[in-house]
Amino acid sequence: MNAAPPKPVDRQLPSDEARELLVLTRDLVQRELAPRAAADEAAGRFPRDVFRTLGEAGLLSLPYPEAHGGGDQPYEVYLQVLEELAAGWLAVGLGVSVHTLSCHALATFGSDEQRSRWLPGMLGGAQLGAYCLSEPQSGSDAAALRTRAERDGDGYLVNGTKAWITHGGRADFYSAMVRTGEDGPRGISCLLIPGDAANLTAATPEHKMGMNSSPTAQLHFDGVRVDADRLIGEEGQGFQIALSALDSGRLGIAACAIGLAQAALDLAVEYAQTRQQFGRPIADFQGLSFMLADMATQVEAGRSLYLAAARRRDHGLAFSKEAAMAKLFCTDTAMRVTTDAVQVLGGYGYTQDFPAERYMREAKMLQIVEGTNQIQRLVIGRHLTRS
Known part of the structure; x- marks a missing residue:
């Protein structure tokens, strides 16, 4: 049976391009997300293929500059696309939001060289990111985080544990807040860490009451070496x-x-x-x-x-x-x-x-x-x- 056409877009949107984007999103939701959401949630299956499809459609990079592979869309439009995705399958909508969040540090605080080097790959659709701030003992009190990055030659050695990480163990890169200096917010820095870094492991995903298709796991850093050029912004700017x-x-x-x-x-x-x-x-x-x-x-x-x-x-x-x-x-x-x-x-x-x-x-x-x-x-x- 052929799927019914998506509902007309009844929204105040700033451009015809935005309207076409919403129509595309509703079509993808109807064809790719809604038919499988319940079964995949019940089975706890992570829909990595769906994120690849969204990436190919340009929906993983909407609010970022076109010069680096983004969609150059205002947040007003990006958020309405996100709403449509979440209406079809929350795990996917949330996953896109987390990916966008994980790109923010580099896109906003990275150097021109860093953005040119890494951002196109992060926004190109093939990669999926994660954001690492919380720890087992520091959730709402984020400034109390303990994961430490010590200078070691031309890089850092990272040790510690991050908690409640969406896409933990599945992400291609992590925007991680780590302690490089004194206690408190002024001692925190941001590192862009590859998902396949040596000595970086993920725990068994948490058993949650919902969102079973979205893996949430602790990440363990046991002497993970990160090159110094992956420091985003300045030391102490992480908070x-x-x-x-x-x-x-x-x-x-x-x-x-x-x-x-x-x-x-x-x-x-x-x-x-x-x-x-x-x-x-x-x-x-x-x-x-x-x-x-x-x-x-x-x-x-x-x-x-x-x-x-x-x-x-x-x-x-x-x-x-x-x-x-x-x-x-x-x-x-x-x-x-x-x-x-x-x-x-x-x-x-x-x-x-x-x-x-x-x-x-x-x-x-x-x-x-x-x-x-x-x-x-x-x-x-x-x-x-x-x-």
């Missing part, structure tokens, strides 16, 4: 690089959250229109129609919030507070909307015959990654009260 990356990455998580929430809403609406009780569709009952209305309103509000933050970024304005707000609101929205979707489906929502229960499990993760929502509130509060 600044990490926070800059996270501001942009939080917008990616917000977009993924709205994609997931939209998928749950679409499922709930379709079910409510076809499920009959007392001789009519359950969508006709006011109590349920009000629930759907609230779900739809929350999704639209979240989309507007992350796009407003993205447009600030595109115009060169400060957006750290707005990124934290978007991440907070959109991921909380995803949790509420997916929970309500389960309720709309009733008993069927609690079974694996429908994806509502998977959406709900996946939404919980989004409230935790790239800064818990409690940390987002802390960030927002500090912006509001600092002099």
Whole structure:
């Protein structure tokens, strides 16, 4: 059976090119992602081939300069592509967001020589990256990281453990924050580490309640040698690089959250229109129609919030507070909307015959990654009260 054509693009977009990009993304989601998402999640299969397909379509490099192999798209457009991918399969949307995050350090803080040397390969579609900040004892307190890189001749020797690494053991490169100096944020630097570096190993992936197609693993650095020319920025600049990356990455998580929430809403609406009780569709009952209305309103509000933050970024304005707000609101929205979707489906929502229960499990993760929502509130509060 031939797949139905993708839905028309009903969005405010800045160009015809952006509209064509959204149509391409919806087509790929319908053909390559949605048909296999449930089975691959149940089996815990990592869809590396899907990322290659997205790379060939140019979807792994959208917000970066064309001169280095990027798509030269504004963040406003990139995030809407990300939302569409996440609506079809969150593990893929999140994976693209993580890859984009892992390229940020080199693209933004690297030298011209470093960018010319490595960025085209990272953006070319064949490689997949990972971002290494968290450790077993330092999650929200990222400045307390312990993984150390000691100078050794014309390079560094890296020892330590990174934790909660998306694509851990599968990535082709890692943007890793390591300690090269004193305790605290001023002693942290950023290294671009090849995925096949000697003495770099990955632990068994974590057993999670959702997102089983997205491997999350610890990385062990046991005397990993890294050439000095793979230092991004200056020694001691790593914490600044990490926070800059996270501001942009939080917008990616917000977009993924709205994609997931939209998928749950679409499922709930379709079910409510076809499920009959007392001789009519359950969508006709006011109590349920009000629930759907609230779900739809929350999704639209979240989309507007992350796009407003993205447009600030595109115009060169400060957006750290707005990124934290978007991440907070959109991921909380995803949790509420997916929970309500389960309720709309009733008993069927609690079974694996429908994806509502998977959406709900996946939404919980989004409230935790790239800064818990409690940390987002802390960030927002500090912006509001600092002099």
